[in-house]
Structure formats: C-alpha cells, structure tokens
Amino acid sequence: DSGVTQTPKHLITATGQRVTLRCSPRSGDLSVYWYQQSLDQGLQFLIQYYNGEERAKGNILERFSAQQFPDLHSELNLSSLELGDSALYFCASSVEGNEQFFGPGTRLTVL
Amino acid sequence: AQKITQTQPGMFVQEKEAVTLDCTYDTSDQSYGLFWYKQPSSGEMIFLIYQGSYDEQNATEGRYSLNFQKARKSANLVISASQLGDSAMYFCAMRRPGNQFYFGTGTSLTVIP
Numbered sequence: 001d002s003g004v005t006q007t008p009k010h011l012i013t014a015t016g017q018r019v020t021l022r023c024s025p026r027s028g029d030l031s032v033y034w035y036q037q038s039l040d041q042g043l044q045f046l047i048q049y050y051n052g053e054e055r056a057k058g059n060i061l062e063r064f065s066a067q068q069f070p071d072l073h074s075e076l077n078l079s080s081l082e083l084g085d086s087a088l089y090f091c092a093s094s095v096e097g098n099e100q101f102f103g104p105g106t107r108l109t110v111l
Numbered sequence: 112a113q114k115i116t117q118t119q120p121g122m123f124v125q126e127k128e129a130v131t132l133d134c135t136y137d138t139s140d141q142s143y144g145l146f147w148y149k150q151p152s153s154g155e156m157i158f159l160i161y162q163g164s165y166d167e168q169n170a171t172e173g174r175y176s177l178n179f180q181k182a183r184k185s186a187n188l189v190i191s192a193s194q195l196g197d198s199a200m201y202f203c204a205m206r207r208p209g210n211q212f213y214f215g216t217g218t219s220l221t222v223i224p
Contacts (some may be wrong), residue, residue: 102156105155
C-alpha cells in the first residue's frame with residue numbers, strides 16, 4: 001500500500017458526460033501528479049500540483065482540469081468525455097523528490 | 112519524437128538469473144532524471160530506481176541497478192537473482208526540466224521457474 005488513495009476505483013459513464021476523480025496523497029507529500037494510461041497513448045503525464053499551485057503541465061487536454069485543495073487532496077475533472085478518454089488514471093504524490101508513490105488508479109470507461 | 116525507447120516488448124528470464132531491460136532516451140538537456148517503474152498485473156505502479164544525469168555512480172536499490180551510459184543515452188535496468196514476483200511490466204521514464212515526464216512503452220518481463 002503506497003499510502004495514496006484514489007476514488008472511485010472504477011467509473012463507467014457515457015460520452016459527453018463529466019466526471020471527477022479524486023486523489024488523497026500520502027501524509028506530508030505536497031506534490032500531486034496525474035497520469036493517464038491507455039492502450040493507444042501509453043503512459044502520459046498530465047499535470048502536477050505542489051502545495052495548491054500548478055507546477056507543471058504535460059499532455060493534458062483542454063477538456064480536462066485539475067486542482068489541489070488546502071488539505072492537499074486533488075481532483076481531476078474530465079468533461080465532454082469521448083470514447084478515447086477511456087483509460088486508467090493514476091495519481092502519484094511525492095515530498096518533492098525523485099520517488100513518486102502511485103495510487104491504485106481509477107479505471108474510466110466511456111461508453 | 113519518441114523521447115524514451117524500450118525496444119523489448121517482452122522478455123523471459125529463468126528464476127535466479129539476472130536480466131537487463133533496455134532503455135534509451137533522447138534529450139538535449141544537461142539536467143534530467145531517469146526512472147524505472149514496475150507495474151504488476153494488479154495494475155499499481157511501483158517506483159524502483161532513479162538516476163540523475165549528473166550522478167557519476169550507477170544507482171542501485173537492492174536487486175535493481177541502473178546501468179547509466181550517458182554518452183549512449185541509455186539507462187538499462189538490471190535485475191539480479193530474478194524472482195517469480197518480478198514478472199510484471201517495466202517502464203522507463205525521464206523527467207526533463209520543468210518537471211515534464213515521458214514514459215516508454217514498457218517491457219513485459221516473465222520469470223520462468
């Protein structure tokens with residue numbers, strides 16, 4: 001158990017809908033990272049937050065947004081969902097070092 | 112352009128033997144970091160090892176070592192004394208300045224008893 005929690009574990013929704021994925025980092029970790037893992041695109045870095053502020057942005061679509069709250073949990077919002085958004089979404093946290101601890105992931109299925 | 116290349120889609124190794132998983136990277140940055148992650152069939156991602164571009168010594172973590180050849184832009188993972196529990200997907204990744212992360216397509220390792 002990495003200490004990072006993600007909810008929900010599975011999510012099934014329809015095209016055009018909006019969903020929110022939630023991540024609670026390990027106690028004391030200020031950085032949260034979001035990744036997408038799909039069969040088509042492989043593993044892709046989406047975005048990083050550090051202590052509530054956006055720190056780095058990767059291949060995140062404009063339909064996607066994220067935020068980190070004062071209690072350091074983070075949410076990834078996916079809107080206008082398309083079939084191609086079906087993927088495993090990981091959250092990871094770190095103190096601000098090189099080792100990232102990954103959550104179990106949220107498997108999103110868009111029908 | 113692909114920044115991380117893992118050319119071995121699948122590898123087999125006998126239990127207790129050593130295995131090398133290949134990774135090459137492409138960057139013109141002077142400062143970068145290289146990572147290896149393990150993803151068992153259960154799906155979680157597990158950090159294994161890290162090598163900084165300025166580190167002169169190859170990184171080691173228990174049975175894992177990273178064979179860093181900067182001039183060749185390679186960062187191969189060596190697993191010694193393979194165990195059945197090592198069967199998993201292995202991903203090589205790079206962190207570039209600005210905290211941009213890039214992953215390879217992974218290598219599936221199967222340890223044979």
